[in-house]
Amino acid sequence: MNNDPMLEMYVFESVQMTEQLEGILIEGEQLGGFNTEHINEIFRIMHTLKGSAAMMEYTAISSLAHSLEDMFYYIRENSDASPDWSAIADICLDAVDFFKAEVAKVQNHLPSDGDNSALLARSKACLDVLTGKAPAAPPAESAVETAAEPPPEEEKTVQTEESAPPEEGLNVISIRVFFQEDCKMENIRAYQIANSLAEVAERIETVPADFLEDCSDDIIAAGAQMTVYTKENLDAIKEIVNQAIFVKSFEIGMLEKPKAEEALPAAVEETPPAQEPSVTETAAPEAPPAAEPEKTPLSAVSAEKPPPPPPAPAKSLPPMPAPEVKASVINVNVDKLDRLMDLMGEIVISVAMVIGSPDLEGLKLDTFEKSASQLLKNTNELQNVIMSVRMMPISSTFHKMTRIVRDTAKKLGKEAELVILGEETEVDKNMIDSLGDPLMHIVRNSMDHGLEDTRDERAAAGKSPVGRITLEARNSGSDVIISCSDDGRGLDRDKILAKARKNGLLTRPDADYSDREIYQFIMLPGFSTNDQVTELSGRGVGMDVVKKNIEKIGGTVQLDSEPGKGMTVTIRIPLTLAILQAIEIKVGSNFYLIPTLNIRESFKPAMKDIIVDPEGNEMILFRGECFAINRLGRLFGVPSNAETFDQGIMIMVEDEGRMAGLFADELVSEQQAVVKPIPSFITERIGQIRGISGCTIMGDGNIDLIIDVKSLTL
């Protein structure tokens, strides 16, 4: 048995479920209690976590999940109990952390060796309180129907054949389970069900006889057939099967004890025995009542289970017969997407090579031109599709911050609310992964140092007693802007300036520094104005790491603050690290690219529009306003062929409403560029290069540098 795909699937499932669980817990806590839906959902997740962990033999996870499952079982069954929700949420969230830590270990092929005894004890204590020191909740084997679940309707039909001699006083229940398509390892999943049934059964017969053999294909074709000899009734068995994961549908029925020989002829015909399904209808858990199929006698009705982590409210089920839910979403390994993206980049370069081939120069090729433009159009579209595949809404990252705010608030004894705006903004998957940690740090920072310590302090400043942290995401051209603002004290400009002076960071007179420049100091390594470093954060200790991490993904960080009113950290990241539409320009013998999105206009400047101030700074009058001119040759230290402004071309660029003129020798062409970062060997030495955001390989194999308009318009 190859463990790796199983492990992968386990990790995938567990991660999804713990995240879901966390979301529910926090939602419940914010509402001040859990409703029936929450409780059922938590119960279900705990149960699945327990089951899959047990299957993988991670006992620390499974026993803890089991204990919490018991607790929620009790809560579910005793709706009149009034549990201490906040305490329960605390335990569960700590458990979630424990699960996460263990799953992370497992993922890295380390043994799951966490110590769950403390959490187990807490959970048990909590349950004891709930039950009033009564004996622990009854085990989950009794027939369980949740309030959300419609009452089961079943009809038992008499089955005239028998597979094995019945045992006295035992119910004989036949079950056939079908799994969701592509759930993989059907045999293992069947084995798992058989295993849980074995706990309550005297004996189980299965077809195929041994699930652990490689029989997945048979199970896909004919389902996993189990005949259970048990003291339990049909409902209890049904419940157990219901709880299993990845079950698409199952048929279940009670086989009657044989009445002497009369059943025999039928039994002879049926091979394998007991294969004919008895007719039973089970309730579809979580299915909206409207979709509940009308019961039709004498036809098998399958119980549908929604996929284990329902991404949205359960879809309504189509009516019978035995509906098949085709998954409209598949999980794809990110590596494959990365590979796809790389290939796309290579194709863009190859297309540019072919179309721009010097061999074609001077030839008149009508059909070629036509085909070439068709090809360009198609590659463009392909690119957009590939990009869109990689895009994910940022909401999950934002919602993780809810937890951070909650935890930090509790720890610090502050009150704070998190406001989330623009969570539907989509960002490249890789970016999202790299945003979590920096955002977490920023939020913690705001909680710890930004917000005032007490309600009174806030009230005295004329603010609402509850602190507010706002997370916002929005698109801006080819960038995504993510900002985190608090309405706390704001940054202390003078303190930062003093510290910068002390550290010898000031190279100009104090008055020369803008507020923004001063705030940027706190993102230097080791720059902390905080007198005492707290457990959570010492402002400045971590901001350099935030800055570094964001720069790693091609982004920038900026701080703004208004004393007494709060501060805002603005992260700007490219929508994707991928492909850019750009204009190629030439300076001397060097080529550069300017993102098309940033270009407003280009023209030969008239000498009368050029203004030079007494310090020699050149400016251009454009539509009645003055803008700074960057001569790219001087900026990048390369010789230029255009010494005077009438010899070259002025390109007006804009970013976030700020404009500047870039002066180059000539425009070359419009290009598609696959953005690549400047090698870290260089950026580690000199940091971000002013005016350069990356580079790209052109069709002719040369490298062009991509101009960073943002840093030139500041």
Added chain:
Amino acid sequence: MDEISVRYDNEESGMANEYMAFAIGSEIYGLKIEYISEILNMQTITVVPEVPAYIKGIINMRGKILPVMDVRLRFNKEPMEYNDRTCIIVAMINNTMVGLIVDTVREVMEILPDEITDTESAAKEMHNRYIKAVGKTEAGVVLLLDLDRLVSD
């Protein structure tokens, strides 16, 4: 692009003692072959602003962006115009890949450990902190490069 291919097979026990010899001016330098992934002819270099003079810029190595460093300038020697003998040695250390521009590449030679003299003490006099040892060969003295220092300083 004709490249001099370099054998990778580590099984050959002799490889540990093999050095790629290259010349800068009249001096012969040696770099352990295990660091070298390939050798390229000179090609168009894209100039990158703000970098120290010895970092000449970046080149396109089959779709990979590779920074290139002029070893001559790194050693504070007079710059020399590149010609068709100029080579780029692509070296990899600590996951950093960098191209080293040298006057010319000579040959792969074996230098046994007992033919190598440590220069740590003499390094200051040699004005070159990027040399960690001196190897004696039949062809003369070879200065053995401290690639780690050359790349990470």
